[in-house]
Amino acid sequence: xxxxxxxKRTAVSERxxxxxxxxxxxxxxxxxxGHRDYNERAVDRVVLIQELFAAGLHSKKIGQxxxxxxxxxxxxxxxxxxxxxxxxxxxxxxxxGLIADLxxxxxxxxxxxxxxxxxxxxxxxxxxxxxxxxHSAPAAT
Amino acid sequence: xxxxxxxKRTAVSERxxxxxxxxxxxxxxxxxxGHRDYNERAVDRVVLIQELFAAGLHSKKIGQxxxxxxxxxxxxxxxxxxxxxxxxxxxxxxxxGLIADLxxxxxxxxxxxxxxxxxxxxxxxxxxxxxxxxHSAPAAT
DNA sequence: GTAAATCTTGACACCGGTGTCAGGTTCAAG
DNA sequence: CTTGAACCTGACACCGGTGTCAAGATTTAC
Numbered sequence: 001x002x003x004x005x006x007x008k009r010t011a012v013s014e015r016x017x018x019x020x021x022x023x024x025x026x027x028x029x030x031x032x033x034g035h036r037d038y039n040e041r042a043v044d045r046v047v048l049i050q051e052l053f054a055a056g057l058h059s060k061k062i063g064q065x066x067x068x069x070x071x072x073x074x075x076x077x078x079x080x081x082x083x084x085x086x087x088x089x090x091x092x093x094x095x096x097g098l099i100a101d102l103x104x105x106x107x108x109x110x111x112x113x114x115x116x117x118x119x120x121x122x123x124x125x126x127x128x129x130x131x132x133x134x135h136s137a138p139a140a141t
Numbered sequence: 142x143x144x145x146x147x148x149k150r151t152a153v154s155e156r157x158x159x160x161x162x163x164x165x166x167x168x169x170x171x172x173x174x175g176h177r178d179y180n181e182r183a184v185d186r187v188v189l190i191q192e193l194f195a196a197g198l199h200s201k202k203i204g205q206x207x208x209x210x211x212x213x214x215x216x217x218x219x220x221x222x223x224x225x226x227x228x229x230x231x232x233x234x235x236x237x238g239l240i241a242d243l244x245x246x247x248x249x250x251x252x253x254x255x256x257x258x259x260x261x262x263x264x265x266x267x268x269x270x271x272x273x274x275x276h277s278a279p280a281a282t
Numbered sequence: 283g284t285a286a287a288t289c290t291t292g293a294c295a296c297c298g299g300t301g302t303c304a305g306g307t308t309c310a311a312g
Numbered sequence: 313c314t315t316g317a318a319c320c321t322g323a324c325a326c327c328g329g330t331g332t333c334a335a336g337a338t339t340t341a342c
Contacts, residue, residue: 051245054246068253068256069252080257082257096247098243099247101195102196105198106196106233106240
C-alpha cells in the first residue's frame with residue numbers, strides 16, 4: 001500500500017510516517033518513480049511506534065527496541081544488549097510511575113465530575129447530559 | 142515557607158513554581174520585600190499540579206479544575222460548570238486511553254527485557270544484574 | 283495525451299513546560 | 313554594617329514530534 005492508505009489506516013499523518021522512516025523506525029520499498037510502498041505489517045508497526053511515543057520514549061530508543069521484538073517485521077528478532085536492557089528497565093519503571101500518576105489524575109477528574117453531576121442531576125432537570133457514574137476504566141496488569 | 146524550601150519538598154524547580162503562579166495555579170503571599178511565602182497546603186497542590194501536567198492537561202484547564210476540588214486550598218470549593226464537566230469527561234476518557242496505551246507499551250518492554258534476561262541468565266553467568274521477573278506494576282482502578 | 287489525485291523532498295514554525303543566565307534586591311547571621 | 317545565601321523579574325533557548333506550505337515529479341484514469 002502507499003503512504004496515503006497507510007496514513008488512513010493508522011490515523012497517523014503522512015508527515016509523521018515520513019519522519020518515522022527518516023528516524024529508521026519504519027522501512028518501505030520504493031516504486032520506480034520513488035513513491036513509498038508498504039507491506040501489510042507496516043500497519044501494526046506504526047501503531048506500535050505510536051504507543052511507544054505515547055509512553056514517552058524517544059525515537060532513538062524506539063529504534064533500538066524494534067529489532068528486538070518478535071514478529072514485528074519478519075526480521076530474526078535480535079536480542080537486546082545488557083546495556084539496553086538496563087535502560088529498558090528504567091523506562092519500564094518510569095512508565096509504571098506514569099501509570100500510577102495517570103490513575104490518580106483520572107480519579108481527581110472523576111471527583112470533580114461526580115461532584116458536579118450530583119448538583120446537576122438532583123434538581124430533576126433532565127439536563128444531565130454527561131452525568132452519571134460511567135467510570136469506565138481499562139483493566140491494568 | 143519560601144520558594145526554595147517548597148522546591149525541595151516537591152522536587153519541582155523554582156522556575157516551575159513561579160511559572161505555576163503566573164498561570165494562576167498557585168498562590169503565595171509576599172513578604173515586605175516581595176519574597177514569596179507559601180503555606181503548608183502548597184506542597185500538596187504542587188504535587189497535584191504536577192500529576193495533572195503529567196496527565197497531559199494544559200495549565201489553563203488545570204486552572205479551571207483546581208477551584209472545583211475539595212480541601213485544596215480552604216476555598217469553598219466551586220462546582221464545575223456543565224461545559225467544564227463535558228471537557229473533563231473528554232479528558233478522562235483520553236487519560237483512560239493513555240493508560241491502556243502505557244500498559245501495552247510496558248508489556249512490550251517487559252517482553253524485550255524477558256527475552257534478553259533468558260539469554261543472559263541461562264548461560265549461568267552471574268552477570269544477570271538487572272534480570273529477573275520483577276514485574277512490579279501499580280494497581281489500577 | 284491530458285488532467286486530477288497522489289506522492290516527493292525541503293524548510294519553517296509551533297507548542298508549552300522547563301533550564302538557564304543576567305543584573306539587581308532582600309534576608310538573616312556575624 | 314557587611315557579607316553570603318536566597319530571592320526577584322525578565323529574556324532567550326530548547327526539545328522533538330507534528331502541521332503546513334511550496335515547487336515539482338509520479339501515478340492513474342479518462
